[in-house]
Amino acid sequence: MSKFTEFFARNKKKLLIGVGVFFSLLLIAVTAFLLNRERILKYAVAKVIQKVEAKYPATLKIGNAKFLDLNTVLVTDIALLPNDQPKLLQLDTVAATVSFRSLFLGRMVFKQFDVANGKITAFKQDSTDNFSFLYRKKATGETADSTAKKSNYGTLLNRLIETAFENVPDGVNFRNLGVVFKNDGRTIDMNLPTMLLEDGNIDARMTITTETVTNTMFVRGVIDPAKYLLSAKFYGDNQSGSIEVPYIQQKFGATMRFDTLSLSITDKVYKNDQLTIRGESSAHGLILNHPKIADENVTVQNGALKYVLTLGDHYYALEPESEVRINKAIFYPQMTYETRPNRKIGIKVDSPDIPANDLFGSLPPGLFDTFQGIKATGTFKYRMNFYVDMAQVDSLKFDSDLDAHNFQITDFGQNDLRKLNTEFTHTVYEKGKVVRTFPVGPSNPNFTPFNQIPDYLKYSILTAEDPRFFTHKGFHEGAFRHSLITNIKEGSFVRGGSTVSMQLVKNAFLTRKKTITRKVEEALIVWIIENLRLTSKQRMYEVYLNIIEWGPNVYGIKEAARFYFSKQPHELNLEESLFLASIVPKPKQYRTYFDAYGGLRAYPRYFFKLITGNMLKRGLISSSEHASVSPYVNLSGRAGSFIIPKPDTTHVQMMDTLELAPIDLLDF
Structure with a gap:
């Protein structure tokens, strides 16, 4: 017989009594818990209400709270x-799972929630709203410092x-769950x-409706409150397809939609009244339309x-x-x-070495159509720096530089940038419509x-528009x-x-439409033509003088x-x-250059004086x-018949609007 068996035999009666006492105490504890858990629940509900109302200028109402089973609480009418x-x-029902440990400690910690049939209604009208109290500290007496921090969007x-x-x-x-926001x-x-x-x-699955747009979408993501991590992906269902961004049309006159959008916050640091947020966003199948960006x-x-992103007091x-x-x-x-x-506004842009084919292949359809299908070797590197203090605008800084290494075009694609070297057909556009089409070369009797x-x-x-044309690279x-x-x-x-x-x-x-991207496309075409020397300067100037507008339906010298x-x-x-x-x-405004007597007004007279002075300094004309x-x-041509004499109301201050190459006066 083992020692354990002998011990159990000698102490069997005492052991059985001990086990009985333990289970009796356990039964008493469970009974007490079951009898008192409703009281604990009521106490917990009261504490929640007290805590919320002490922290926020609001009233929290809870209709009823009861246990559904051993550790599930049902709260209604919140x-x-x-x-x-x-x-x-307003929430109809909230079923919550209670931690056993917290119950035995006489308090309640909820772990899981099941929320059904709820509605959040937020509104903002002018400076009044019903939600900002949730992230603003309860007023305890304003100080100069706290008032100043209201303008610190990083703090808020x-x-x-x-x-x-x-x-x-x-x-x-x-x-x-429904959420309504009225702004x-x-x-x-x-x-x-x-x-x-x-x-x-x-x-999640959600439907968002505005006055003009309804989107049904799915949301997948992760959240880690301890690390301030939030990542979410939004995409449409099979029926609705892409997701359209609301209010863009009303506010900016644009439309934007996407197939998939991902947003994330990966970290935040708040220090010295400045908030720094790190994160990522990406879009797949993004489509944007705005007449100022592109015409398609x-x-x-x-x-x-x-x-x-950093936000501080009047600083972003x-x-x-x-x-x-x-x-x-x-x-x-x-x-x-x-x-x-x-x-004060500062903008800098840099890039790594970008393979030329990657750059041209990355240009979005609808933008930079001149470069569709172009193939090239070599790499590009771009740098831009802009800074202005609005109190000292004259000190504005701007420089931009596009460097290329071993860059050569192997296939010009849809548009041959060498076309200026031979006769070509030129089409004139005005307000997006074709005005005239004519050849630029010997077959045109008007070509000079x-x-x-x-x-x-x-x-x-050249003195007025671009005095360094023959020496700069565009x-x-x-x-x-x-x-x-x-x-x-x-x-x-x-x-x-x-x-x-x-x-x-x-x-x-290019067409004459004034879009942001057309200006960028224009600059890139110029850079390629000038840096690869696709066309001589003399030929470029010759074409220029033969195609520019000089009046109503007047093109070429x-x-x-x-x-x-x-x-x-x-x-x-x-x-x-x-x-x-x-x-x-401004060729169509030539009629405004003349007074009632057929003489030149102050603006063109000043132009004559300024330009001839610069031409003299450069040795282009004699003393x-x-x-x-x-x-x-003397407008001896047809143009003279269109002059409408008007009283001369111009004065010398019109010089301020003179559109000249601004560095002329500094060149001599």
Whole structure:
């Protein structure tokens, strides 16, 4: 017989009594727990109400709470009513699983929630709303410091993020939840038939309706409140297809839709009253349409943004670690925006070495159509720097540089950028419609070769528009910088800063529609033509003078010479050349240049003086020619019959609007 058996035999009676006592105590404890759990539940409910109402200026109402089984509580008729504002939240039922450990400790910790038939109704009208109290501290006396922090969106956003993450339960199952947001007359209505959050995984189906758009979509994602991690992917169902972004049409006149959209917050740091958020977003099958961006749909198959965003007191920044990817092309953007004491804007863009084929292949359809199908070798690297203090606009900084290594085009694709070298057909567009089509070359009787165009005209236009045309490679940063300064001061687009190369490309290769991307496309075409020397400078200038507009349905120098002066181009004198140069920026407004007596107004007279002065300094005309310039031209051609005499209301201050190459006065 073993020692254990002997021990049990000797102490059997005592052991049986001990076991009986243990189970009796356990039974008493369970009985006491069952008898008192309702009391504990009522106490827990009261504590929740007390805590909520102590933290927020609101009333929390709970209709009834009871146990359904050993550890499941059913709470019904829950409402959250902000003070003096409409009801924010109404829930019919919430079934929650209670932690056993918390019950035995005399309190209740809920682990899982099943929420059915609820509605959140948020509204904002002007400066009044019924929800901002959730992320604003309860007023306990305003101080100068706390008042100042109201303008710190980093502080406000940090408080909102922390409030949201702190209240994420371990698990929740929403069924038939509605969310309505009314903002200054606009309504967003969201319905969630199902939304499951379990072990940090999010699985939901929702329908979002605005005044003009209804989207049905699925949401998949993960959330980790301890790490401030949130990642979600949105995509449409098989029936609805792509998802359209609401309110873009009403606010910006644009449409945007996508097949799949991913958003994430991967980290946040709040320090020294500044919030820094890291995250990523990406879109697949993104389609954007806006008349200022492009004249047709822009499609990006794969786009992504890795962002590091900082918000502070009147300070916002997209940090240097950020990255933008458009298909295979990668860029590193950096932006800063300060609103006090003065508005300051800074933008920087850099890129790694991008294979040429990756760059051209990444250009979205609908944008940069000139480069569709182009093939090339080598790599590109881009850098841009812009900074302006709005209190010191004249100190604006701007530089842009596109470097290439071993770059060569092996296939020009749909559009041959070498077409300027031979006769080609030119089409004139106005407001998106074709106005005229004509050949540019010897087969056109109106074509004027370079050597038959008078030097007076060549020099006048270059002095006014682009004095360094024959020496630069298509761009003049000084001119562009000055145009930015002028446009910022005027608060509108009054000056372009385009070189002759850019004006030529705009006319010869692109439509006349003024879109953001057309300007970028124009710059890239110029860069390729100039840097690969696809066309000589002389030929470029020759084509330019033969296709630019010079008045109503007047294109090219020969038509202009006949229309204004009934002459051939080589017969034009200095004053006539100066006049033609002066109307290049706005050719249809030539009639406003003359007063009631047929004399030139102050604007063109100042132009004559300025341009001839610069031409003299450069040795393009003699002192005697400069001294003999007359502030008078005789419109002996058909143009003269369209002049409508009006009283002269112009004055010398009109010089401020003169559209000249701005660095002319600094070149001599």
